[in-house]
Amino acid sequence: MKEELEAIQTEVLQALKQINTQDQLESLRIEYFGRKGKFTDVMKGMGKLSKEERPILGKLANEVRSSLSDAFETAKTELDCKQQEQQLKAESIDITLPGRKPTLGKAHPVMQVLQRTEEIFMQMGFQVVTGPEVETEHYNFDALNTPPNHPARDLHDTFYLTDGHLLRTHTSPVQIRVMENQQPPVRIIVPGKAYRVDYDVSHTPMFHQVEGLLVDRHVTFSELKGVLVSFARQMFGAQTQMRFRPHFFPFTEPSAEVDISCTVCQGKGCRSCGHTGWIEILGAGAVDPEVFRAVNYDPEQVTGFAFGMGVERIANLQFRIPDIRTFYENDLRFLHQF
């Protein structure tokens, strides 16, 4: 009997090595441990043993059963692992197949730049306000110290409506509207559309401007410089240099045109900046006393500055689109680039 038990142990351990599936494992278990199994059969002979032999063989039988049971368990775990491995292997995919990307909408490039501009000025305490695009001569010109027959009106080729109104040539009229309705301090920026009769690779008849205005009891030209330098550094990079050149606008005095160091060559001089190292980006100046008088502010009591910039121009410093009319074709191949 001892021999039989030992033989069974050897046989089973041997057989387990050949097992490949759970079914085979189960058959093997039944073959030995089933009701008619070989081990069961051997155990049936236990009753015939002598009183002395029984505990010895009983112990051996238990040992064999227990070790084989462990072996079955191990084999089962191994098979499980193998099976999972196979299943996972079968489930593998070609990860180079395209991802199911949610379609991404994109803001218009001009709006992206406009939004960035708004954010920078809002951080400096400027409030965003808007105003009408159909304007009167009064708000667009007269109140801005540009009376009829003033040569400065030549600089603005104005669209007129058949009812005598006009399309604002700049966002500056909103300055007047705000000051008429609010006492200083005023600290606003006015983003919006403006219109001029102009249509070529560098001009669209509709364009976007951001106008800024700061009025308080004592605002200086040096603060105008500070605000714009701060803007330029955030917009174009910390290394950006800024240059203020005297210029003329009817509604500011002193007036300046403001250049930044060329974004292409960093001021060394290249084709983009006409080899000057500078690129004009905006016009600015101290608010002209006549403008204050037009809104019943006392120019001896308040001072201020204003500035205005073309958004397309600033956008194009970055994008370098050869024909800016492309902005308004809304070609999806274009819009998706930004």
Add this chain to the structure above:
Amino acid sequence: MNITLNWLKNYIDFDFAAEQLAEKLTMLGVEVETIKQLGVALDGVVVGKVISIKPHPNADKLVLCQVDIGKKDKLQIVCGAPNVHDGMVAPVATIGTELHSGVFIKKTKIRGEESYGMLCSENELGISPDAAGLMELSPELSIGTPLTEALGLDDTVLELEITPNRPDCLSLIGVAREVRAETGNELKHPQIELNESDTEIQDITSVTIDAPELCPRYAARIIKDVKVGESPDWLKQRLESVGIAVINNIVDITNYVLMEYGQPLHAFDYHKLNENRIVVRCAAEGERITTLDEYERKLTPDMLVIADAEKPVAVAGVMGGHETEITDSTRDVLLESAYFSPSSIRTTAKTMGLNTEASYRFERGADPENVIPALNRAAQLIAELAGGTLCKGIVDVYPGKREPIQITLRPERVNFILGTELEATEIEQILSRLGFGIEMVQQEGRDQEVAPTEDSVFQITVPSFRVDITREIDLIEEVARVYGYDNIPTTLPKGDIPVLVPNKLTEVRRRIKNFLLSSGMMEAINYSFVHPNCFEKIRLSEDNPLRDALKLQNPLSPEMSVLRSTLIPSLLNNAQHNHNHQINNIALFEISTVFVQDKEPARVSGILAGEIGDGVYGNPYKHPDFFDIKGIVEGALEVCGITDYAFKLTDEPTFHPGRNAELLLDSKRIGILGEAHPEVLENYELPYKAYLFELDLNALAGATDFAKRFKLIPIYPSIQRDLAIVVDKEMQSDLPIDIIYSTGGKLVESVKLFDVYVGDQVAEGKKSLAYTIMYHSATETLTDKAVNDLHDKVIRKLNQELNAELRM
């Protein structure tokens, strides 16, 4: 305006190179737009003299020239020009020269004969288009000198942009004054010496001003026995270098003095003036004049003219008359130098559509005190260069003489405005260099002898040429620009930050835009102007007020002639543009104001058309349908916190009659959406369906509530019941939902339609709608029985109200 460096040096000394000068002028506010070296491509071209000519042995049309270029050896040059002749002085491109055309000159053989250079035409040198023959040079030129030097082409042209407030800079002397402000060097005015004859001008002419308001000053001189002809080379070259056409010596001189002084002059043929006299008056009704450009022009009584005893002979300050112009046969010249009112000249020039060098200056403001110096300078030059004799004296009628403007300037105000700490003496120095008269006004308790301090007050006298300076602030700008904007400190504002008022419209716009972007739509921006036929193209009904669009008086084109009252046509145009370029995944939106009568309401509009998605394996293109656009509208409302709205079918002709809706908020229409009508698609040449929406952002902003409050998360479990009912096919799917809510009351947490079925399983004319109802109580766990009772009640109610049969 163009000037040249060498010409400018006639009026002031400076050591700047062209680039430095450009930088200085630019930083003073006289922007130099371009710097151009004259005659750059003329290196290696020298003055040569043809000393002998013999025929070319192998070619009829060529000759062999011996040319002297000032060196020991004469050059043999093969030439084919028809005008080459013995003794001719002409430009020679020597070996090694690269001409502006790119031609490189080397020793060569032409038909077997050696040629050591090239005799050049003006065209070959890039001087003019003249290619008819060799450029004939003055025999007085010294042989062998570089051509640039010989022709005065060793100069640099600066193109200046003069702002409209600075007419005083529209001349060389004016620019020289700016250089003086920079350097402090004194101006060198032209030396004028006049040899007058005994003939008194008063005896042979007179000037009458009938309109002194429009012509405050008119002066004339007469030069007799001039010889009209070509100007000398130096004069021609000067004018040409700054882009002024050369006419004849008299006219050239007036233009030269115009450039020098900025004072427009006009020369009349004295004998063609009726009664040889001048009357400055407004034109009479119906008068006409043929101007120098040989156009006959109608004159109106608001136009100032220069007339003789009978008729207009010039449009004052704008253009002279053809009849009295200087011709080769002119013998005696009446030279006009005047000052006209800027607004009068401007109106006339504008009405006539003429913009001349004269009108440009007069309308911006000339200097009345410049009238006589410029007149004398021109008279001197005519006498010198055209050989005339100058009559004695000037007729100078000056009814509008004005006292110089006086302005009080407070130095502390300068610093207050600029944020600087300038000393009064610095301010004084700057203004005096600019030609301002300065007097320190005695302050109480102060001694006038002491140097000015910051508390002093200056009394400033404005020179007559500075028409732009009338106020203290104008003087402050003068100080700032000469001191240098770059020298003004850079600081941040110190003032209070104003109270920020939140703006609901801005917030609604921002939220909807972000939502649409995250929905995969691209933002478009279109012009505000559209073609008036767009309303027809989107089939707006005849009485739709949107058709009443504002019209432009001066549109660029019919496509851009009215202001849009709706964004939909613009987006359909964009769809068409993209489709025409084979791009068919059209998902675009635009946020903009539109123009409706006198209002500018804000709108958001969107379009879905073609194939949405990226069309890759696993994520195929999808044709959008009504419910895509409806979902987008619903999402837009959700991000605005608006829940209480309704959709209702409309009869808007823009849309498919059965696939559209208006969006109602408090039973007011605040938007429309739907599938574009097939005719609309056809009008925009779209081969596929397009879905559109347009919402009123002002209405949304008015209805929105961004305030958020916490609501208790349910404690008790919800119980789900699904329900399928069979109803008439035409019935709207939201009717059962309303009934379920009203029947179940607070215990209905949510109702969701999850299936719609039409087909074999239900009777003809019927459809099945399946809903998931979540029952829930905030106060207890609902029992099955309670839910079942309620659910049965719902079913009964649906049956009673909608004749809905439970589908088993």
